Each structure stands twice: as structure tokens, then as C-alpha cells.
Amino acid sequence: MVVAQRTLGPLPPVERVRPGLWSIPVPIPNNPLRYVLVYAFDTDRGPYLVDAGWTTDEAFACLESGMAQAGFEIGDVQGVLVTHIHPDHYGLAGRVREVSGAWVALHPADAALIHDRYEAPEELLQRVGTILRRFGAPEAEVESLQNASMPALPFVSTIQPDVLFEDGDHPEVPGWDLTAIWTPGHSPGHLCFWEAGGRLMLSGDHVLPRITPNIPFHPQAGADPLGDFLRSLAKVGAYDADEVLPAHEHRFVGLDVRVAELIAHHEQRFAEVLSAIDDGVTTAWDIASRMHWSRPWDRIEGFMRRAAVGEAVSHLIALERRGLIREVMGQPSRWERVDQR
Ligand SMILES: [Zn+2]
Ligand SMILES: [Zn+2]
Numbered sequence: 001m002v003v004a005q006r007t008l009g010p011l012p013p014v015e016r017v018r019p020g021l022w023s024i025p026v027p028i029p030n031n032p033l034r035y036v037l038v039y040a041f042d043t044d045r046g047p048y049l050v051d052a053g054w055t056t057d058e059a060f061a062c063l064e065s066g067m068a069q070a071g072f073e074i075g076d077v078q079g080v081l082v083t084h085i086h087p088d089h090y091g092l093a094g095r096v097r098e099v100s101g102a103w104v105a106l107h108p109a110d111a112a113l114i115h116d117r118y119e120a121p122e123e124l125l126q127r128v129g130t131i132l133r134r135f136g137a138p139e140a141e142v143e144s145l146q147n148a149s150m151p152a153l154p155f156v157s158t159i160q161p162d163v164l165f166e167d168g169d170h171p172e173v174p175g176w177d178l179t180a181i182w183t184p185g186h187s188p189g190h191l192c193f194w195e196a197g198g199r200l201m202l203s204g205d206h207v208l209p210r211i212t213p214n215i216p217f218h219p220q221a222g223a224d225p226l227g228d229f230l231r232s233l234a235k236v237g238a239y240d241a242d243e244v245l246p247a248h249e250h251r252f253v254g255l256d257v258r259v260a261e262l263i264a265h266h267e268q269r270f271a272e273v274l275s276a277i278d279d280g281v282t283t284a285w286d287i288a289s290r291m292h293w294s295r296p297w298d299r300i301e302g303f304m305r306r307a308a309v310g311e312a313v314s315h316l317i318a319l320e321r322r323g324l325i326r327e328v329m330g331q332p333s334r335w336e337r338v339d340q341r
Contacts, residue, residue, distance in 0.1 A: 011035050011062075014069045017245065018198050020175075024066035026053030028088050029155070033248050036088045038063060039202060043174040046076035049102075050193060050202050051083055051247055052092035054155040059092055077102040079163070081171055081178075083204030083247060084187035085110040085117070087155045094157035105163035105171065107182055110189025113220050118158040121150075127219040132306070135313055136283030136332035141305075148303040165191060183236060185229025186213040188222045192236055199242040201255055206232060207244060209252040212265055216310025217317060224321055226314035230266060233259045266315070268292075273315045274337075277325060282334040288312035 011025040011034070020042035025035040039050040047067065053059040064074045077100040080093045085106065093104045116124045129146040137145060165171060167182035177196040183206045184190055193202040205213045206229075215229045222228060237259035244255050252258070269291065276290045288309045289297045300308050316335055319325045328334045 009034065012250070014066045016070070017243075017251065018200070021195075021198070021200075022067075022070040022072075023245070023251070024063060024070065026059050026063050026066070026092070027056075028054055029056055029058070031088070033088070036247050037245070038066070039245055040067060040070055040072060041173050041176050042070075042072070043078070043176070045174055046078045047072040048079045048081065048171075048173045048176075049077055049096065050081045051089040051204070052080055052096050054088050054091040055095055055157045056155060060095055063092065063096075075100050079171070079173065080104045081165070081173075081180075081191075081193060082106050082110075082161070083192070083202075083206075084190040085113060086187060086205070087152045089204065089247060091156040094159035097159065097162075103162040104159060105165050106161040107180070107189030107191050108164045108166065109182075109184065109222075110187055111161050111164060113188070114158060114160065117220060118153065118156050121153070124219060125150075128306075131217075131219060132309070133331060134333050135309060136285035137309065138285075144302070145306045145309075148306050151303075181236060183229075183232035184222060185215055185225055185232045188220065188225075188228075190232070194239055194241075199240065200245055201236060201239055201241040201243075202245045203236065203255075204247045207236060207255065207258055207262065208246045209244070209249050209258065211249065212262060214307045214311055215314050216307050217313035218310050221310070221314075224314075224317050226266065226311075226318040227321055229314075230263060230318070233262055269315050270319060273312070273319060274324065277335055277337060282336065283332045284313045284316055284335065285309060285332070287316070287335065 015023045017023050022040040024038045026038050027035050036053050041048045067074050077096055079102050080096055082090045082093055097104050125146050129142055132142050165180040169180045171178045179194045181192040183192050186205050190206055192206055215226050237256050241255040244252050272291050276287045281287050325335050326338055
């Protein structure tokens with residue numbers, strides 16, 4: 001049984017990626033991404049999952065039925081390797097653990113964010129508001145943007161991971177040759193998983209075939225998220241993968257080509273940011289409104305708008321680290337060229 005997403009089109013089918021490795025789409029409610037792809041590794045101990053989905057009854061039913069199509073029972077899951085803490089990947093892991101006793105794994109940098117983000121978010125929301133003001137958000141928008149992530153909270157069952165994977169660790173998944181690759185950027189503790197036997201890169205949200213992952217600066221993002229992301233792209237781009245297994249959209253070949261495209265995309269954005277500054281645009285908010293997005297600025301609202309401003313700031317910070325611009329503190333802060341004469 002595949003549960004169709006009413007307004008946004010049907011899900012892709014459950015597919016066998018390789019002998020013993022399955023791709024299972026799990027719906028994300030009211031989201032243009034439509035689904036997360038959960039990957040299930042067959043072992044003689046039982047299945048192991050990479051990512052889980054959002055915690056809704058529909059998503060759980062869909063994961064359960066998709067696993068049944070692949071010949072698994074959800075109660076037999078041994079481990080859930082979570083690429084990062086966003087609700088569409090980590091949200092359902094707790095419920096899988098509840099029915100199966102599986103361990104749940106994250107990178108420590110993402111595990112450290114759980115409490116402030118999901119269990120007691122009040123202080124974090126205040127810090128988001130402070131940052132929005134610093135970067136020039138109009139006061140009339142600060143409050144709604146500050147709270148724009150709250151609708152996602154019901155879709156996360158907050159659990160602490162049982163296992164932490166550092167860069168280079170080998171997750172214990174019998175019969176498979178997996179290595180965790182720490183790829184901060186989209187999230188500070190984002191992990192990709194390399195399966196050496198099949199030369200497969202499970203790329204989470206780090207490398208997707210058509211869309212570019214959001215790389216926002218925010219209070220939990222780390223000092224230079226876009227710089228981290230670009231270094232993490234170079235890191236996975238060095239792997240000679242036969243196929244890339246991302247968490248959204250679809251599988252693809254050509255990891256090196258896609259990595260080069262993503263790097264080029266951000267270089268274009270850097271040029272846009274610099275030209276806005278050269279035209280006398282000074283706040284991050286106004287620079288964001290001048291950048292090229294997938295839809296006009298006026299139609300980017302709520303969480304999307306906050307994500308866009310966060311991404312503009314990521315570009316500004318990365319350019320500051322390259323020594324090209326600087327932030328002049330104030331309320332709001334203003335960005336200017338560093339005199340290079
Ligand atoms: Zn994500
Ligand atoms: Zn995602």
C-alpha cells in the first residue's frame with residue numbers, strides 16, 4: 001500500500017536499489033519535498049534504516065507498509081542511522097525505536113542541539129529574534145518569522161540518540177561496509193554514509209540531484225555554515241561513487257558533477273551579494289531581497305523567508321572570512337567592502 005499525498009502527487013514506489021538494499025518513500029505533510037527516502041539495509045540480524053521520516057501516523061503507516069513490501073517488519077529494525085536532526089529525518093526515529101528496540105544514531109554536533117531546539121525552544125526563539133533584528137528584519141515581521149519553525153514541532157518525537165557517530169566511524173551494520181562522513185553545513189552534525197562494497201553515497205540532504213539544500217546562518221548553525229558546507233562538498237566529491245542515494249528527490253549518478261554544480265551555484269550567489277553591496281545595499285535583509293531565489297521575494301513567506309535571510313547571511317559570513325567584506329555592528333548591522341588597495 002502506498003499512501004498518496006492528496007494535493008502534491010503520488011509517492012514514488014518502494015524500490016530495490018541493490019540486492020539487500022531498499023528505498024522506501026515516506027510522506028512529509030504539506031511540504032513541497034513531498035517525501036523523504038528511507039533506505040533499508042538487510043542483514044542477518046534484521047534491517048537497519050538510514051533516516052526515518054516525520055512522526056505522523058500516515059508516515060509511520062507508510063514506512064511500515066513500505067518495509068513490508070521489501071520483506072521487513074518494522075519491529076525487527078536493529079538500528080536507525082539518522083543523517084541529521086531535521087524533523088523529516090529524525091522525527092520518526094523515536095517511534096521506530098519504541099516498536100523495535102533499535103538504537104538511534106546521530107552525530108554529536110546535532111545531538112547537542114536537540115534540547116534547545118525541540119524540548120525547550122523558548123530561549124532559542126528569543127535568540128532567533130535577536131539575530132533577525134541584527135540582520136535588518138522589519139520589526140513588523142520579526143515576531144512571525146521568529147516563530148515560523150514552531151509548526152514543525154509536533155512532527156518530532158524528541159529522543160536522545162543511543163549511539164554517536166563521529167567522522168570516519170564504521171556503523172555496525174553486518175555484511176555492509178559503511179563509513180560515516182561528517183558533512184557540516186546544512187546542519188552542524190550532518191552525516192553522509194559511504195557504502196564501500198557497492199560504492200554508494202547515502203547523501204542525506206547534503207547533495208540532492210536538483211534542488212540546493214538550504215544553508216542558513218542561525219543561532220545553532222555554527223560560525224560559518226556555508227564555508228563548512230563548501231568544504232563538506234569537496235570532501236564527498238572526492239569519493240568515486242557508482243550512485244548517490246539522497247534523502248529527497250531521486251537517486252542519481254555523477255556525484256562529482258553535482259558537487260561541482262553546487263559549488264558553482266554558491267559562487268554565483270557570492271557574486272550577487274557583492275554586486276548588491278557595490279550598489280549600496282547594506283543590510284543582510286535588503287541584500288537577501290535582491291538575491292535570486294526560486295520564486296520572487298514577495299512570495300517567499302514565513303519559514304521560507306527566514307531560511308532565505310539565513311542563507312543570505314551565510315554568504316555574507318563566508319565572504320567576510322575570505323576577507324572581501326566586513327560587518328559593521330549596529331542595529332541593524334551593515335555590510336561593506338573591505339578596502340583592498
Ligand atoms: Zn534537512
Ligand atoms: Zn530533508
